[in-house]
Amino acid sequence: MQRAPGMSLIRKVPGSSLWRDKTTLTRLFLAWSCVLLVTYISYTYSPKYRRNRVELGQGQAPRELGQGRVMVGKRSVLRAPVIHNVGESEAVLSRHIAHRSFTSHEAQGSNWSSGKPDEATVDELNPSPQAKTSGSLLNISEGREPTSVSATGRKQQQEWGARSVYGNLMGALWRRLGLNGSRETRGKLSQAWPSPADLWDGDVTDTLLPPKQGGKTARQTQRIEPKHPAELRKKNRHWTIEYAGQFSPALFSPPKGEYPFQRFPKAIIIGVGKCGTRALIEFLKMSPYIVAANSELHFFDLDVNFEKGHDWYRSQMPLSYSNQITIEKTPMYFWSPRAVEEIYKLNRTIRLIVIVRDPVTRVISQAVRLQGTQSDIRNVYLSRDQGDPRVNNGSRTVDWGIYVKYLRMWLSRFSLSQIHIVESSDLKKHPVQELQKLEKFLGVPPTLTAGNVFLNRTSGLYCMVPFFPPQVTCLPPGKNKVHPQLPPRDQKLLYDFYQEHNERLFSLLHRRFPWQPAH
Numbered sequence: 001m002q003r004a005p006g007m008s009l010i011r012k013v014p015g016s017s018l019w020r021d022k023t024t025l026t027r028l029f030l031a032w033s034c035v036l037l038v039t040y041i042s043y044t045y046s047p048k049y050r051r052n053r054v055e056l057g058q059g060q061a062p063r064e065l066g067q068g069r070v071m072v073g074k075r076s077v078l079r080a081p082v083i084h085n086v087g088e089s090e091a092v093l094s095r096h097i098a099h100r101s102f103t104s105h106e107a108q109g110s111n112w113s114s115g116k117p118d119e120a121t122v123d124e125l126n127p128s129p130q131a132k133t134s135g136s137l138l139n140i141s142e143g144r145e146p147t148s149v150s151a152t153g154r155k156q157q158q159e160w161g162a163r164s165v166y167g168n169l170m171g172a173l174w175r176r177l178g179l180n181g182s183r184e185t186r187g188k189l190s191q192a193w194p195s196p197a198d199l200w201d202g203d204v205t206d207t208l209l210p211p212k213q214g215g216k217t218a219r220q221t222q223r224i225e226p227k228h229p230a231e232l233r234k235k236n237r238h239w240t241i242e243y244a245g246q247f248s249p250a251l252f253s254p255p256k257g258e259y260p261f262q263r264f265p266k267a268i269i270i271g272v273g274k275c276g277t278r279a280l281i282e283f284l285k286m287s288p289y290i291v292a293a294n295s296e297l298h299f300f301d302l303d304v305n306f307e308k309g310h311d312w313y314r315s316q317m318p319l320s321y322s323n324q325i326t327i328e329k330t331p332m333y334f335w336s337p338r339a340v341e342e343i344y345k346l347n348r349t350i351r352l353i354v355i356v357r358d359p360v361t362r363v364i365s366q367a368v369r370l371q372g373t374q375s376d377i378r379n380v381y382l383s384r385d386q387g388d389p390r391v392n393n394g395s396r397t398v399d400w401g402i403y404v405k406y407l408r409m410w411l412s413r414f415s416l417s418q419i420h421i422v423e424s425s426d427l428k429k430h431p432v433q434e435l436q437k438l439e440k441f442l443g444v445p446p447t448l449t450a451g452n453v454f455l456n457r458t459s460g461l462y463c464m465v466p467f468f469p470p471q472v473t474c475l476p477p478g479k480n481k482v483h484p485q486l487p488p489r490d491q492k493l494l495y496d497f498y499q500e501h502n503e504r505l506f507s508l509l510h511r512r513f514p515w516q517p518a519h
């Protein structure tokens with residue numbers, strides 16, 4: 001069609017004047033894009049923002065949140081040491097974490113977000129008296145939004161208010177457009193950075209603070225070769241994380257986009273030694289929601305370990321996701337007054353698991369391990385100083401069977417509802433029922449069923465059938481020693497000795513156990 005001279009090249013669009021001219025529309029679009037781009041760059045790379053921003057990364061401990069901006073879920077709302085508390089009544093930053101300062105430089109080198117940093121931080125708590133009274137802390141209890149902010153916190157909020165609102169708006173916009181920085185980075189990193197299984201290697205916290213390379217963090221450029229699960233298994237690490245991806249999604253799946261890291265235990269098997277603590281923890285570990293330290297850590301009872309500090313303690317824990325709970329077992333804690341105090345200081349809402357056994361059988365079990373022969377065994381529990389033999393109540397092995405005495409010590413700090421008692425023969429005979437009760441007590445989804453145990457008719461003990469790898473796994477035979485037949489007189493002496501203490505225990509627990517001599 002011939003265009004008349006002077007006719008505009010722009011096609012006239014009927015209706016609003018804004019839409020009439022395509023050029024105006026293009027200009028507007030370009031200008032808006034520029035604004036968005038500049039905003040995005042300033043939002044993401046602003047030195048002030050980055051300096052103050054601490055996101056918790058894969059396996060990374062919130063070493064010093066006090067000066068950082070903490071990501072709570074998708075929001076980066078507060079800059080004070082905010083811990084979003086899940087399950088605990090208090091959320092405060094411990095001195096032992098704070099003393100290892102986390103510089104802004106380090107923070108920048110690790111500013112990629114774990115899926116749920118708010119939950120991830122929960123375990124890092126150690127309410128020290130100092131931390132509790134310091135005015136800059138914000139306590140958030142379970143499921144609640146921040147309600148009170150200290151003077152410092154408020155000032156920081158004011159200072160940050162505009163940025164937060166603005167940041168949140170922009171963040172929401174970018175997310176909607178699928179351009180969200182951290183999510184995008186997360187997506188890329190999940191391909192380039194090690195899978196959870198790879199993290200078994202070495203000290204997780206340190207490997208996750210890689211040196212800078214050419215302005216980019218090593219994290220963004222370095223590729224760690226995946227390791228074959230068999231190779232990882234050789235390292236004797238717990239496989240729950242290693243195989244986390246192998247569980248049927250109906251059974252367990254790690255929270256999306258989240259990377260695991262080491263957390264303080266949320267539950268501890270504190271005892272009682274020689275009552276089946278190893279069997280108990282091994283059974284519990286079958287739940288994909290429970291991860292456990294591999295060995296007895298003896299952190300709270302032994303000076304040599306306690307002096308290594310809480311960082312060391314946490315570094316002994318396996319990696320976990322926020323929907324898993326970490327447990328540890330050290331039977332010596334049951335008899336340790338310091339363990340009571342220190343565990344209370346670490347987490348006063350921790351769950352404690354105690355497995356008890358007929359104290360006479362327990363004493364023999366320990367004596368067998370100490371001495372090995374029947375004649376020697378008698379020296380462990382009998383005193384023949386004057387006249388007739390009697391139970392040696394000065395012996396630690398004997399004393400440790402007075403459960404009520406030690407349980408009262410724990411009850412001076414913890415409530416009975418925090419302590420779950422398992423009776424050893426119940427675990428031996430009905431492991432599934434006991435495990436299901438424990439899953440309930442620990443608040444993890446019920447997954448363990450009769451399919452997870454297998455009766456070994458030779459030993460008379462149940463073995464484990466984990467979900468993955470689904471192989472029958474039994475405890476080493478050394479864990480089930482044959483006890484020598486006790487002379488009836490010794491047996492009577494021991495039962496008489498413990499009877500009074502057992503009765504006190506039963507009335508404390510409102511529960512009786514069938515502990516009596518075998519006929």
Ligand SMILES: Nc1ncnc2c1ncn2[C@@H]1O[C@H](COP(=O)(O)OS(=O)(=O)O)[C@@H](OP(=O)(O)O)[C@H]1O
Nearest residue numbers: 273274275276277278279365424427428479480481
């Ligand atoms: N499934 C199951 N249920 C309950 N008890 C079991 C189970 N398997 C082993 N055992 C018995 O546990 C005893 C060892 O206890 P611990 O594992 O607590 O010992 S230790 O304190 O860790 O050394 C040890 O007792 P003794 O054989 O009498 O020494 C085991 O027989």
